Amino acid sequence: NAGVTQTPKFQVLKTGQSMTLQCAQDMNHNSMYWYRQDPGMGLRLIYYSASEGTTDKGEVPNGYNVSRLNKREFSLRLESAAPSQTSVYFCASSADRTIYSNQPQHFGDGTRLSIL
Amino acid sequence: KNQVEQSPQSLIILEGKNCTLQCNYTVSPFSNLRWYKQDTGRGPVSLTIMTFSENTKSNGRYTATLDADTKQSSLHITASQLSDSASYICVVSPMDSSYKLIFGSGTRLLVRP
Numbered sequence: 235n236a237g238v239t240q241t242p243k244f245q246v247l248k249t250g251q252s253m254t255l256q257c258a259q260d261m262n263h264n265s266m267y268w269y270r271q272d273p274g275m276g277l278r279l280i281y282y283s284a285s286e287g288t289t290d291k292g293e294v295p296n297g298y299n300v301s302r303l304n305k306r307e308f309s310l311r312l313e314s315a316a317p318s319q320t321s322v323y324f325c326a327s328s329a330d331r332t333i334y335s336n337q338p339q340h341f342g343d344g345t346r347l348s349i350l
Numbered sequence: 351k352n353q354v355e356q357s358p359q360s361l362i363i364l365e366g367k368n369c370t371l372q373c374n375y376t377v378s379p380f381s382n383l384r385w386y387k388q389d390t391g392r393g394p395v396s397l398t399i400m401t402f403s404e405n406t407k408s409n410g411r412y413t414a415t416l417d418a419d420t421k422q423s424s425l426h427i428t429a430s431q432l433s434d435s436a437s438y439i440c441v442v443s444p445m446d447s448s449y450k451l452i453f454g455s456g457t458r459l460l461v462r463p
Contacts, residue, residue, distance in 0.1 A: 265449075276453030277394075277453040279449075282449050290449070292450070293450070324394075336382060336401065338396035340396075341393030343391070343392050
């Protein structure tokens with residue numbers, strides 16, 4: 235019963251490098267989300283996908299791109315990494331297409347990304 | 351600006367004791383209020399979800415309350431255990447968005463033997 239799986243768990247990049255964070259869920263959920271968590275701050279939404287084939291910007295989308303490859307997978311790409319993108323990145327999924335319902339979001343265990 | 355403020359920032363209690371964590375929010379109107387538990391190095395895990403019309407919701411030793419008039423919620427932990435050591439995050443979903451959740455910065459709880 236894996237739930238939400240994120241890879242890699244840790245990554246160190248140099249400024250200007252690119253990389254893709256992978257996320258997969260096995261719960262047949264419709265919605266998927268990418269958040270970042272910084273010290274002393276609440277989680278902030280980067281991008282979300284309400285269903286396969288759709289993606290929309292969240293609160294802090296600049297410097298990121300996403301791809302909803304299929305219903306299971308939702309990837310986050312940093313095209314040219316900057317030190318300000320050093321953070322812990324969480325992927326989440328939920329059954330419904332909106333958050334108005336009482337369906338909880340299920341989170342992965344995060345990717346810890348450091349950009350030097 | 352919509353905000354979710356939690357207090358205290360950190361708390362230390364002895365095993366077996368009870369504690370209450372506070373959440374004040376200015377988000378209005380909202381569709382639901384959630385509490386999550388986040389263990390160190392792990393992702394958040396849902397504890398309770400309350401709609402704006404609910405006053406209380408329990409999950410084992412965790413009981414969340416909601417007072418929509420004062421815009422306050424609390425999470426009460428009964429008979430604490432060492433495994434309760436974690437961060438507890440209050441989250442509010444504003445009614446004007448179908449996808450957005452506003453997260454508090456959390457209360458870090460340490461339960462000592």
